[in-house]
Amino acid sequence: MSKKSSLSTKLSLAPYSLWAALFIVVPLIFVAYYAFTDNSFNFTFDNISRFFTAKSKVEGAEVRTYLLIFWRSLKLAFISTVICLLLGYPLAYIMSRAKERSQKIMMILIMIPMWMNFLIRTYAWMTILQDTGILNSFLSAIGLRRIHIIGTESAVVIGMVYDYLPYMVLPIYSIMAKMDDKLIEAAKDLGCNSAGILRRVIIPLSLPGVLSGITMVLIPSVSTFYISQKLGNGKFFLIGDAIEGQFVANNLHFAAAISFILMIVLLAVMALMKRFTNNRVYGGGSTL
Template sequence: MKPVERGRRNRHAGSFRIELLPYSLWSLLFIVVPLFFVAYYAFTNNSFGFTTENITKFFTATSQVDGAEVHTYLLIFARSLKLAVISTVICFILGYPIAYIMATAGEKAQKIMLVLIMIPMWMNFLIRTYAWMTILQDTGILNSLLGFIGLGPLHIIGTETAVIIGMVYDYLPYMVLPVYSIMAKMDYKLIEAARDLGCNNFAVLKRVIFPLSLPGVLSGITMVLIPSISTFYISQKLGSGKFFLIGDAIEGQFVANNLHFAAAIAFILMIVLLICMAIMKHFTNKAVYGGGRK
């Protein structure tokens, strides 16, 4: 089945179709050209001569944290990555079962749940993040509620927990939706077959459902990880400005008129993410298409 599928796709890719023109123009103008400029700025200095200094600076700049010398940008990057990975894992743990429940529910229930997931996304995410400030504050809604039942107060705002709550809330739909769309198309006869052949629930999940849903999981992870690693808005608002993530670093360089170094940080971030995605894709392809035995 697979070779035929591939051959057909290639034929399409080879011929330039007029219907693709608007999209091609769009992606050329708004994706390719800007990316080119990011790379161009990253490798030039203020007078636009070629330099690798910006890239080197990212890996070598140091500063003092708690009396110890650290690599400034590597530390900032590691902190951003940590928060992003934690959020992505939580989104996956929460989102995967939701997607499964949705995909297996009746048609009407499916539609309702889909709308419930989408409705918050109709509101601007800046406003939703701002709303979380008033929920999590020391004098906020959560602590007033806790006060009513004689608990608390919990100090959450300005902590890592608050930032992660914000990221999970904002990006959860981006995990649920792609996983759901793959699961909804899954052939449920395969599950029945697996059961007939003696699989218990866990084995069905592990050997049938999960492998089939992997492409959705992969795009879910990508769609959560990438915005959460580069966010600066959520960390600024819910972290009370006490977190300095890679997005803040880029913005700071921009304000200090160092467009070239800002571009270099963005460029490195992009390369790292592309490598991560390539690795994940490699393993997904292997799991989905390549020899499923074992």
């Protein structure tokens, strides 16, 4: 490439670079800066250590507040992500193998809920899951026992799965739709039955889509706060709620510290997963 074209490439990237610097890099620096300073902006580790040491009493037992909240957030996010994967992967596979017309219809069906406001969707789930809600009316109408689900962890998980499922399906689907049919025929030709094709060809080839699906579900689930407040009846304080609470209470430095720790943990998780899938996908020597 000539110098001229590389200059024009740089120039054309300039607006994006500026945008990224202003709205991604600078805020991140601010988060870090706030996390490591006190109210008069002196350097301190207090906010970080408060996250690990703050204690409170839950049902008579003393617990480390934020670690407990953090653990609960990770647990619920992990469960939601696994359910999204279990539901989303077969759905993406079925979609990618369907006729073109059916593919489009299914795509629209998945997209339509995303056009509606997130808050409204969560409120809708409240009316469904309430003790006197649609689900329980239905259960009693067909003669089954009513269940109490609103305000439980299950309700929060249901809300998260519903909201984030499309983010799991779409990246996996887009990878599967691009997959060459000939590869599947080749696998058949070389002795694979259906299970073998899935295990040896389809799953390994769709791993990058699975990885981005997991990323796109796990991160918003870990940091969600609205769903847990509405569907958990405020009983399940999650890390997102903690950040929001500290922020509302004008504890900006501690809110930044929680965000900072959350970010580090998520980055570590993503790096670990990337490493794992890279080895699986291109692992030259892994089998010998």
